[in-house]
Amino acid sequence: MGPSGGMLMVDYFKLQIFLQSAERLSFSEAAKYLHVTQPTISRNIQALEKDLAVKLFERSGEGLRLTEAGRLLLPRARKLLCQTSELKQMMESL
Helix, strand or coil: CCCCCCCCCCCHHHHHHHHHHHHHCCHHHHHHHHCCCHHHHHHHHHHHHHHHCCCCEEEECCEEEECHHHHHHHHHHHHHHHHHHHHHHHHHCC
């Protein structure tokens, strides 16, 4: 259930952006990897944080750090993206 009481839908692209940013602890490195601009990364992270009603990253002078919510989301995001990819391959093979 999402904050509004309805079903929570999380966008695949936002999760991909979160995963790449979290693994690199850098929005600019994630942007390079995903071939998008850094503002695209920032905008999607902010949207994901709004969707989930949590902060995922601490932004400081030293760079990015995952919050507790970010650390909880990371392995689940990996698993979800992997399952989505497997499902897509399965459907394409039909």
